[in-house]
Amino acid sequence: MAGRNSGLRGASIAAVILSMGFLSACQQEPGAGSRERETPAQPVVTEAVAWQPRQVKVEAVGTSRAYKSVTLYPEVRGEVVEVSLKAGDRVKAGQAIVKLDDRDQKLAVELAQVNLEDAKRLFSRYKRTRSSGSVTESALDDARSAVERARLSLARAQVALDYRRVKAPFDGHIGITNIDPGARIDPSTAITTIDDRSTLLVTFQVPELFLGQIKEGQSISVATWANGNPDHQGQVIDIDSRVSPDTRTFAVRAQVDNSADLLRPGMSFRVTLSMEAGRYPVIPEVALQWGNDGAFVWAVQENGTVSRVPATVVQRLQGAILVESDLPEGQSVVTEGTQRMREGLPVTNLAGL
Known part of the structure; x- marks a missing residue:
């Protein structure tokens, strides 16, 4: 019995020593376990x-017109005696395109010139004899007024003569005309068109979402619908002041250089506009x-x-x-x-x- 008790006591002491050694080891290396658990980078x-x-690309369909475009009508009725230009010809500002019979108007100008010269001579004679007292101031005033009336009559006759010629208001190209010499026309008769197509104006619609982002002077790219045609560069010149309540779009107009004369008024274009949105x-x-x-x-x-x-x-x-x-x-x-x-x-x- 004594031997067994001493063996149990020895085992208990050994267990205590091992426990103390474990605790001592833990106390000597604090945080060793936590270092092993750290995650490496x-x-x-x-x-x-x-x-x-953000670059936003807006594409739209644009319709073009000439920078200047007009349909010519005569100021007066009359008979056409000469058509000096044909479709496609380039015309200068002030150049006559159609001439009407102007014989009566030329005679009226000559008569007005004669009346003006007579009025001037009478007024000059009155002025020379004014110092002699043979001409009253009233007669001198009447003569002066007669000169002015004669000058106005001459100017009116000259205007009537000018109306017998239909002239180009600006440089451009002549369109097709159906007027031939001998035709009688009046102010409601359309003679022809003139287009200054050195620059085209292209109008297109932009969604209201981009209102305020498009500025005048902004560059655009326009291209025809034919495959292989190069793009043409343009510049925004006008932005409409309102948004359409039906389409929720607003109109933008750009000018496109056409100095090479490759484009025509009335053509439609694919318009591309790049913008920055935030x-x-x-x-x-x-x-x-x-x-x-x-x-x-x-x-x-x-x-x-x-x-x-x-x-x-x-x-x-x-x-x-x-x-x-x-x-x-x-x-x-x-x-x-x-x-x-x-x-x-x-x-x-x-x-x-």
Whole structure:
């Protein structure tokens, strides 16, 4: 019995010693277990976020007209005696296109000239004899008035003669006419058209969403519908003051240089207009991840850990994406190694090593 009791006491003492040694070891190396549980920084590749405007391309159908365009009508009725130009000819301002019979008007001008010369001679004679007292002041005033009336009659006769010629109001190209010599025309008869097509005015409709974003002087690109035709550049010159309640669009007019004379008034065009609509963060396409609650990116914080930042796609670019997100300019986002990421994970940038 004594032997068994001493053996039990020895085993108990050994157990106590082992327990004390374990506790002592724990006290000598505090935090050893916590160091073993620390997560090492994960190697990743990051890229800094930049901000840039969103480029919006608006396409519309535009209708053109000449910079100056007019349909010519005669001022008076009469018989056509001469048509001096044909369709397609270029005309200078003031050049006669159609001439009407003007024999009576020429005689009226000559008669008015004769009357004016008579009135001038009488007035001159009265002035010379005024000092002799043979001419009264009243007679002298009447003679002076007669000169003025004769001058006005001559001017009126000259205007009537000028009306017998239909002239070009500006430089341009003549359109087709159906008037031939011998035809009788009146002020309601359309003779022909004249277009100054050195510049075309292109009018197109833009959705009201872009009201305030289009400015005068903004560049546009216009192209015909024929395949292979090059684009032509234009410039916005007019913006309508109202939005149509039916179409919810407003009219914009641009001028397009046509000095090469390749385009014609009345043609329709495909109009392309590029605009900037706000500034957004731009991230590499590979940085955008998708989860159950939408798109996001892994952003590297100042303490070297990553956090999940929601991002909404605004516009896709070549190899990059504009997003609406709380990402300041210069913020680093993970582009490679995203599969291993979790909230608060420390990372190290391989590109910076």
